[in-house]
Amino acid sequence: MFESLTDKLSHAMHQLRGTAKLSEENMSEALKDVRAALLSADVHFKVAREFIETVKEKCVGQEVLKSVTPAQQIIKIINDELVKLLGEGETGLSTNRPLKILMVGLQGGGKTTTSAKIAKFLKKDGYNPLLVACDIYRPAAIDQLESIGEQIGVPVFSDRSSPDVPLIGENALKQSQIEGRDLIIFDTAGRLQIDAPLIEEIKELKRRIQPEEVILVADGAIGQEAVNVAESFHKAVELTGIAMTKLDGDARGGAALSMKQITNVPIKFAGTGEKLEDFDLFHADRMASRILGMGDVVSLVEKAQESIDEREAERMADRMMAADFNFEDMLNQLSQVKKLGSMQSIMGMLPSISGMKVEDKAENQMKQSEAIILSMTLQERRSPNVLNASRRNRIAKGSGVKISQVNQLIKQHMQMKKMMKKLNGGGKMKKLMKQMKSQGLDPSQLAGGNLGSGLGGFKGKLPF
Amino acid sequence: MRSLFKKFKEGLSKSAKNIADKTGGIFRRAKLDASTIEELEEALYGADFGYETTEEIVEETKEAYRKDKELRGQDVAKIGSSVLRRVLDGSEGTIEFKDDRPTVICLVGVNGSGKTTTTAKLGSQCKVEGRKVLVAACDTFRAAAIEQLKEWTNRLDLEIVSGERGADAAAVAYDAWQAAKSRRKDTLIIDTAGRLHTKSNLMDELAKIRRVLQKRDESAPHYSLLVVDGSLGSNSIEQARVFHEKFGLDGLIVTKLDGTSRGGSLVGIYRELKLPIFFLGFGEKAEDLQAYQIENYVDAVFGLEEEVSA
Numbered sequence: 001m002f003e004s005l006t007d008k009l010s011h012a013m014h015q016l017r018g019t020a021k022l023s024e025e026n027m028s029e030a031l032k033d034v035r036a037a038l039l040s041a042d043v044h045f046k047v048a049r050e051f052i053e054t055v056k057e058k059c060v061g062q063e064v065l066k067s068v069t070p071a072q073q074i075i076k077i078i079n080d081e082l083v084k085l086l087g088e089g090e091t092g093l094s095t096n097r098p099l100k101i102l103m104v105g106l107q108g109g110g111k112t113t114t115s116a117k118i119a120k121f122l123k124k125d126g127y128n129p130l131l132v133a134c135d136i137y138r139p140a141a142i143d144q145l146e147s148i149g150e151q152i153g154v155p156v157f158s159d160r161s162s163p164d165v166p167l168i169g170e171n172a173l174k175q176s177q178i179e180g181r182d183l184i185i186f187d188t189a190g191r192l193q194i195d196a197p198l199i200e201e202i203k204e205l206k207r208r209i210q211p212e213e214v215i216l217v218a219d220g221a222i223g224q225e226a227v228n229v230a231e232s233f234h235k236a237v238e239l240t241g242i243a244m245t246k247l248d249g250d251a252r253g254g255a256a257l258s259m260k261q262i263t264n265v266p267i268k269f270a271g272t273g274e275k276l277e278d279f280d281l282f283h284a285d286r287m288a289s290r291i292l293g294m295g296d297v298v299s300l301v302e303k304a305q306e307s308i309d310e311r312e313a314e315r316m317a318d319r320m321m322a323a324d325f326n327f328e329d330m331l332n333q334l335s336q337v338k339k340l341g342s343m344q345s346i347m348g349m350l351p352s353i354s355g356m357k358v359e360d361k362a363e364n365q366m367k368q369s370e371a372i373i374l375s376m377t378l379q380e381r382r383s384p385n386v387l388n389a390s391r392r393n394r395i396a397k398g399s400g401v402k403i404s405q406v407n408q409l410i411k412q413h414m415q416m417k418k419m420m421k422k423l424n425g426g427g428k429m430k431k432l433m434k435q436m437k438s439q440g441l442d443p444s445q446l447a448g449g450n451l452g453s454g455l456g457g458f459k460g461k462l463p464f
Numbered sequence: 465m466r467s468l469f470k471k472f473k474e475g476l477s478k479s480a481k482n483i484a485d486k487t488g489g490i491f492r493r494a495k496l497d498a499s500t501i502e503e504l505e506e507a508l509y510g511a512d513f514g515y516e517t518t519e520e521i522v523e524e525t526k527e528a529y530r531k532d533k534e535l536r537g538q539d540v541a542k543i544g545s546s547v548l549r550r551v552l553d554g555s556e557g558t559i560e561f562k563d564d565r566p567t568v569i570c571l572v573g574v575n576g577s578g579k580t581t582t583t584a585k586l587g588s589q590c591k592v593e594g595r596k597v598l599v600a601a602c603d604t605f606r607a608a609a610i611e612q613l614k615e616w617t618n619r620l621d622l623e624i625v626s627g628e629r630g631a632d633a634a635a636v637a638y639d640a641w642q643a644a645k646s647r648r649k650d651t652l653i654i655d656t657a658g659r660l661h662t663k664s665n666l667m668d669e670l671a672k673i674r675r676v677l678q679k680r681d682e683s684a685p686h687y688s689l690l691v692v693d694g695s696l697g698s699n700s701i702e703q704a705r706v707f708h709e710k711f712g713l714d715g716l717i718v719t720k721l722d723g724t725s726r727g728g729s730l731v732g733i734y735r736e737l738k739l740p741i742f743f744l745g746f747g748e749k750a751e752d753l754q755a756y757q758i759e760n761y762v763d764a765v766f767g768l769e770e771e772v773s774a
Contacts (some may be wrong), residue, residue, distance in 0.1 A: 036515060039509060040514070040698050042697030042698050042699070045505065045506045045509040045510060106720070107576070107578070108578060109576060110576060139619075140608040140611035140614075142608075143611045144606070144607040144609075147607035147608055191722075192723040193723070221574075221693075222696070223721065223728075224510045224697060224725075225512070225724065226697075229695075229723075247660050249703075250699065251696075251699035251702075252699070254697070254698065279541060293589050306490050333563055359566070359678065363665075390730045396590035417731030
């Protein structure tokens with residue numbers, strides 16, 4: 001992993017201690033580091049240079065605040081500037097209906113997957129989508145779209161016999177009118193921006209279907225090439241938005257800044273995984289901290305809030321306070337944590353430990369606990385007291401673990417229950433919950449200490 | 465093996481023009497001035513050479529300029545290419561085929577880097593050279609990946625072993641090895657599903673493919689090659705690092721160099737990990753995969769042949 005900008009800067013900033021004002025001279029070392037950080041995050045050379053100039057202007061003459069270090073202050077300025085640049089423009093989609101979206105980009109950027117993700121995403125908002133297979137070149141590309149379409153329950157228009165892409169587009173439009181569809185997404189073949197015949201083809205397709213949105217799909221790890229790509233596609237088909245994909249990797253995604261700056265086309269989507277629900281609207285602030293290597297704490301907190309079903313959480317809290325915590329509740333907790341994503345992806349969002357690998361042990365242990373509980377009967381889950389030796393033996397066999405492991409889980413459950421009783425006794429639990437809620441955390445995930453200890457001291461064992 | 469791919473030069477010359485164009489402006493100049501350094505820097509960063517190599521070339525150029533104010537553009541090109549040659553020393557990978565067993569080549573990489581296309585191209589080229597090739601479709605995850613490879617093997621008249629979508633990739637690899645043995649094939653090329661290096665469960669799946677192959681041949685896979693998209697930036701180093709750690713790599717194949725990207729990330733990867741580069745990909749046709757050679761790459765990057773020796 002790259003050294004985070006924060007680390008780099010704090011080193012350069014050491015000498016700034018005691019200075020009262022930021023000046024060009026005393027900042028030059030720090031700005032050099034900022035430049036290196038931007039360049040190693042794949043921000044385009046020219047964009048990085050301009051950016052540094054802007055930041056310099058903003059910094060020079062600023063009084064150094066007493067409460068923060070100069071490094072923090074500069075980072076704040078840089079971060080704000082980045083957020084401003086990244087977030088400029090309309091990042092939402094056109095509200096026209098029918099809404100026609102043309103997807104373009106290089107090979108392997110993730111156009112087909114992103115098309116399906118957008119369809120799925122907007123279907124939830126009540127759109128009636130149609131996917132159109134315009135990639136007639138790559139072997140089995142149509143099969144891929146059809147297969148994904150089936151997964152998300154969205155029909156796919158294709159014509160395997162036609163070599164005429166603009167005509168396929170037109171026919172798809174006609175079809176969509178007959179069927180009353182109000183969202184038509186055209187998935188096209190990957191093409192190089194210098195491939196003249198293919199660029200002509202997509203220009204013609206665009207002319208015939210008149211899309212409201214033209215989205216460039218770009219790999220989040222793309223390098224300096226991003227600028228050429230975005231510029232050329234913008235010139236050819238007038239982009240209305242950019243989708244950055246594969247952001248579940250650890251690329252810093254500096255290309256997002258480059259493309260935005262050079263073309264002034266807003267970034268509208270962020271793809272964060274292979275699953276079709278791994279999709280998000282673009283958040284400039286998150287991208288900014290990603291480029292700067294400061295982790296993504298905001299995203300994590302929001303993700304936690306979203307994933308955990310509010311009502312489920314409340315019910316859980318009630319049950320825990322009644323000290324009636326059984327294996328069903330434990331299973332519930334496990335699946336809530338799972339909804340957050342893998343431990344590794346959660347770790348990736350945290351700045352201080354993003355470079356560390358989560359031990360698979362923790363994840364495996366969660367899976368194992370789940371398997372054990374799933375091997376219990378309903379009665380056993382609800383009243384753990386009935387778990388005698390023969391039942392334990394059966395459960396161990398059913399979940400493929402040793403009896404000792406089943407025993408261990410039962411013991412952990414007992415301990416959790418005991419602990420809750422204790423907490424509840426003094427009314428401490430209620431207080432604790434209140435406190436956590438006020439901090440924007442959901443108590444259900446933390447109660448019992450599962451996620452809490454998972455994140456804080458994740459090297460330690462999970463309590464179940 | 466070297467005679468296997470003769471078209472290297474032609475392929476690179478496609479992208480060579482772009483590389484030379486970017487940097488050529490400076491190299492053609494009779495005398496340098498201060499703005500030259502910045503242009504040089506921009507061209508080098510633009511080629512994704514990464515921070516270290518770029519700074520190294522820039523520093524050496526500055527140093528030479530201090531000593532000799534009469535420095536010409538060609539001298540800069542020479543400095544650049546000598547630094548690059550130094551950095552890339554030993555980076556040529558060659559495949560040495562086994563005589564007594566199928567040579568197993570396993571292609572891995574992140575999503576969309578071009579593994580399936582490269583599998584087909586490599587298979588076809590080996591076949592042209594008279595080898596008996598079997599291709600294994602072990603991407604059982606991505607929708608229609610198997611169909612894609614099948615379509616390729618139909619076109620190129622290659623034999624393929626595949627499983628159902630969703631099947632265990634390692635099982636398909638195992639079957640493929642068996643099939644290679646019983647059909648007396650001498651080369652087995654395995655296409656795997658794309659996976660981001662940050663997903664540890666998917667990385668474990670790769671380890672399983674290796675384990676299973678080793679049940680039949682302890683030395684397999686003989687070549688585990690990471691397929692890297694040439695238009696990616698610094699993150700490709702991270703990709704290579706993790707794949708190397710988790711799976712063990714023997715080298716790289718850099719694809720999609722037919723665009724304007726200069727594939728400079730291979731320099732960064734080699735610098736960091738010393739993983740040799742085997743092939744470069746220049747397009748979607750079967751013959752667009754060529755053996756990598758340092759001299760050709762460096763010359764192309766700095767446009768030496770056209771600009772300097774002329």
